Amino acid sequence: MPPEPPEPEAAPRARGGRPRDPGRDAAIVAAALEVLAETGYERMTMDQVAARAGAGKATLYRRWPSKADLVVHAVGQIGDTPVLADLPDTGTLRGDLVALMRPQTAEDDERLLALTGGLASLLSAEPALADAAGAALVEPFVASQRLLMERARDRGEVPADADIETVALVTPSMTAFRLIVQRQPVDVPHLVRLIDTVVLPALGLAASARPA
Structure with missing residues (x-):
């Protein structure tokens, strides 16, 4: 029998094992910017961002190890260089x-x-x-x-x-x-x-x- 064709390559997975959802990332980034604007950095918490984005806190930490990492990433999304x-x-x-x-x-x-x-x-x-x-x-x-x-x-x-x-x-x-x-x-x-x-x-x- 001829060999079976290879299976399609799986989507990249986050550290937790699930495929990375760009839409979820965008919602978390938007929530982070909103919370940052409302509370300032010192009073901002990952719990607030998770609640605003409708995501679990573990989801945030799988993507960004700390609040600082999340904020720097989120700020970077509003600073994309236009062509x-x-x-x-x-x-x-x-x-x-x-x-x-x-x-x-x-x-x-x-x-x-x-x-x-x-x-x-x-x-x-x-x-x-x-x-x-x-x-x-x-x-x-x-x-x-x-x-x-x-x-x-x-x-x-x-x-x-x-x-x-x-x-x-x-x-x-x-x-x-x-x-x-x-x-x-x-x-x-x-x-x-x-x-x-x-x-x-x-x-x-x-x-x-x-x-x-």
Whole structure:
């Protein structure tokens, strides 16, 4: 008799032996971000996240060994680097930068404020996680701004000799200072002020090219 065909390869399994469910992971991540925003890092518990996600606490610990691991992973999900085709294209650098930072709705704005407050409490409570949080949030933020600035340079809006590499670090660095040192949330008006008073002048844009 001919040999039987091999069985289909099984789906990857988590450490508990069950197939990993991406939908369940997404629900847990969303719940973690909600709890972080509501309570701050120090008061946040895995029990709260499990209850919010409708999952067992053991499920969380099979995926993330600690609360810190879960939070860093969850924060990383909101910091995915957009590709150039997905970035705003308003026709001006200022318009692009503002669109990049502006939430779509008032609810998004409130969520951003709450999340940044939760992140400030995370970095205060767990300084060792600063590098991981930076990789999750700051580096994609820098990369997105760099792409927008390079695009503005290519179309002749920004001078060819502008120091884009340095200027792309300004807003993320000042945002980190506000979060970690001043322990204050970051809102859209604050980010827009940075664009108008620091970023655009540093790139050599004349005052007439910026709104009053």
